[in-house]
Amino acid sequence: MLQALNSPFIEQPKxxxxxxxxxYLSYSDxxxxxxxxxxxxxxxxxxxxAIDKMEDSGVxxxxxxxxxxxxxxxxxxxxxxxxxEKQQExxxxx
Numbered sequence: 728m729l730q731a732l733n734s735p736f737i738e739q740p741k742x743x744x745x746x747x748x749x750x751y752l753s754y755s756d757x758x759x760x761x762x763x764x765x766x767x768x769x770x771x772x773x774x775x776x777a778i779d780k781m782e783d784s785g786v787x788x789x790x791x792x793x794x795x796x797x798x799x800x801x802x803x804x805x806x807x808x809x810x811x812e813k814q815q816e817x818x819x820x821x
Contacts, residue, residue, distance in 0.1 A: 740809035748802045756791035757782070763794055 751759060757778055764774045781787040 740806045742805065742809065745802055745805045745809075748798050748805070751798055752795060756787050759791050759794050760787060 751762065754762065760781065761774050761778055764777065769777070778787065781790060
């Protein structure tokens, strides 16, 4: 199913959610982890301090990988939702 969703021969879904998630994927490790911490309500000073410690200990890359994996899963779910809605729309137009 995932291969079919990513096929160049099938219309690739686009919506605001997918666009925003793809934008996050283009962030650097530092930017990505920082964005997640902001979403969690941390202030700028706390974020910088935590990111520096994560970078020094080597945890930053692993954390960014985890976030990217979550983003990719969310993108796949949005694609499936898009195709399901499109299929429903086509069925209701018949």
